[in-house]
Amino acid sequence: MQKKVFQLLVDNTSGVLSRIAGLFSRRGYNIDSITAGVTADPRFTRITIVTSGDDEILDQIEKQVAKLIDVRDIKELSPGSSVYRELVLIKVKASAQERQGVISVADIFRAKIIDVSTESLIIELTGNQDKIEAFISLLDGYEILELARTGIAGLGRGIENVTYL
Numbered sequence: 001m002q003k004k005v006f007q008l009l010v011d012n013t014s015g016v017l018s019r020i021a022g023l024f025s026r027r028g029y030n031i032d033s034i035t036a037g038v039t040a041d042p043r044f045t046r047i048t049i050v051t052s053g054d055d056e057i058l059d060q061i062e063k064q065v066a067k068l069i070d071v072r073d074i075k076e077l078s079p080g081s082s083v084y085r086e087l088v089l090i091k092v093k094a095s096a097q098e099r100q101g102v103i104s105v106a107d108i109f110r111a112k113i114i115d116v117s118t119e120s121l122i123i124e125l126t127g128n129q130d131k132i133e134a135f136i137s138l139l140d141g142y143e144i145l146e147l148a149r150t151g152i153a154g155l156g157r158g159i160e161n162v163t164y165l
Contacts, residue, residue, distance in 0.1 A: 081156055096118075
């Protein structure tokens with residue numbers, strides 16, 4: 001099994017995300033991560049989907065998604081020619097004595113402390129999935145109270161594959 005990242009450019013209409021997710025559900029395909037947001041042109045939404053399967057399944061996913069009426073463009077974002085990022089917010093239980101240790105780990109990863117209370121910290125970190133996984137593993141000695149991940153957002157490098165509609 002391998003993972004692929006697909007970038008879709010779709011019409012910004014109600015129900016488009018539901019139709020795409022429904023296709024995955026009906027066919028039994030898995031969505032590892034999905035992010036969506038309006039582009040610079042408000043008529044369109046950019047959706048980034050991370051999915052996994054063998055080569056045949058991944059090819060089928062690409063073909064099936066491309067057939068959907070709202071989909072204007074679909075591209076594979078390959079790791080070498082694309083930039084991926086993910087955002088994670090982590091609430092860590094930390095007493096006054098533990099706080100400096102958590103802050104030190106956050107500083108190493110260039111994470112931001114965005115909220116402090118008497119018993120916890122909220123940390124914001126942006127990076128690729130490996131960086132986020134490494135950061136979370138270093139917090140192993142601390143109690144993670146809550147964690148929220150956005151999923152991958154990505155763009156291809158350069159201007160060669162930009163879609164103009």
